[in-house]
Amino acid sequence: MPSLAPAGDYRSSYREDMTIFLTRNSRIGLLIGIVLVACAPLALGRYELGLLINIGFLGIAALGLNILVGFTGQISIGHAAFFGFGAFMSAWLHERWHIPVVFCIPLAGIATALIGLVFGAPAARLKGLYLAIATLAAQFILEDFFARAQWFTGGVAGRITEPFELFGWRADREESYLYVVLAAVIVMYAFAANLMRTRDGRALVAVRDHYLSAEVMGVNLAYYRTLSFGIASFYAGVGGALYAHYLLFVSVEAFNILFSIQFLGMVIIGGLGSIMGSLMGAAFMVLLPEVVQVGADALAGGAIDRALKLGSSISFLREMAVGLAIILFLIFEPNGIVHRWQLIKAYWKLYPYSH
């Protein structure tokens, strides 16, 4: 991979050399992206804005899982349970203690982080498949807790939540809630980027790449393996809280193991160990079913439908497409969308002399 730093780009201070964005163009590109999303309510309908919001809170939770799986090299198949815990926690904090929603969301993140630390404790000693089973236990224990703890989740009936409100500004519609999610995404992604370029972030990656030499460097393995669970759960909790105050209703059944696997799918498709990849993976997982739906709608009642007698089973195309996408990515692009994107950038930069 050639360096994408443009020729003649001389940095004269370490501060300049340690920025998140390598080039000015990438910074401008990001700003344009943010402005475009901020202007989206002018152009898009409620449904499309809803998709953007989905990408936002799922992207935050997926980033947490990426810190755990991609950066620290651990595994978790209970991420959806933490996502759900954050959702219920935020709703409960607001209803029981009348804390403003704007504080409920980060508090739910912190509470989920504490739960994550408890369930992450085995990570200090377990690795690989054994750890996977331990996190599976977290998934089932929390799911069971949701079903039984009526005071917390509202039981089978679920829990109604209040919309986000700040200084009398109520974000109860897609057009307004989009900005809440956008702000959260910017803050959480900036936090993650900062984490990965400071001491603890480097320690996490060091634990992944070579834990024996990390230990010689003074890295406390048990601490960082557990910490990465805490951070991942914090992101899951914040994502879940944003979800709760968007749907305004949280149901117990939503946070099953399938949802956990979907988070893993986002991380793998987006790119393990990449911050922006988490957002790309979330966007892919949200948009793919929509695209397939459009295709399926076009197919329905058409010649192929009649010839193969697909009928109602055409709606299963949606589910199948997600599974197929994960398999295809694992075979053809195991480094995720973000790697493909880097290749495109490199191609563009080097064109027409790619060698």
Place this chain on the structure above:
Amino acid sequence: MSAAPALHRSIPARPRALPMAADTGTAVAPILAAEHVSLRFGGVRALTEVSFEVRRGEVFSIIGPNGAGKTSMVNCISGRYRPTEGRIRFDGADITRVPTRKRAAVGIGRTFQNLALFGHMTVLDNIMVGRHHLLKHGFWTGMPYWLGGAQQEEIRHRREVEEIIDFLEIQHVRKATAGTLSYGLRKRVELARAVALKPKLILLDEPMAGMNLEEKEDMARFILDLNEEWGMTVLMIEHDMGVVMDISHRVMVLDFGRKIAEGTPEAVLADPHVRRAYLGEADEVVHDLDEPVTA
């Protein structure tokens, strides 16, 4: 340097005076002392009653045939293994039971025989991991990078790390991913990472294994500079006798987990036990000590 002669000729004979008056017997407290260290894995004796001292400011080499216990000894010092018997004292304190991760702060850095870099990180990040125990800002203040002072700290340490990068001449690869580098460069990055710990004692496990002559010369120069200019005590395992004899102040020889000789390079080379150990003749001294292993 083309057509370089054999290494022990290429470095001009320099006075490798011990950094302290050893002959007058002035008691300078050793920086590292192994006292009767034994290490057993079940019935296998990796080390038997090994005692030695490394003086502050010297280059101390451990040599010996394959399987002699050299790396086991270094692993005992760096904390990877815990000696079955005996003690290891560092800077006056008993560190036998200090966990590995705390030895960086104690002042011990090391490199590995087989490369142990963080393959997916950049060279710069690899070296910055070496600063781990010197950095104060964790995730709590690291996440709001610009507010809590983490940025200032990073810049301050980056400046010091750049000095190490300059010294080891790896400026051109500082942004490269460590796993993509050539073998010789990776060895150098690993040395840089160990130096970044600011250790008082640096353990080098075969720093020149698999290198060509020029790379060996560079590495020998780095080790000498580390010792003389950076003031680090060096404990080194190396198979290249030319290098060992040229740059070491003192040498210890291990064979089958026992110490068979210790002293200046000349004295060790002249030692009959060492000659036998290396030439493979029957050595009655070793046989005498070799009690039958009771399993």
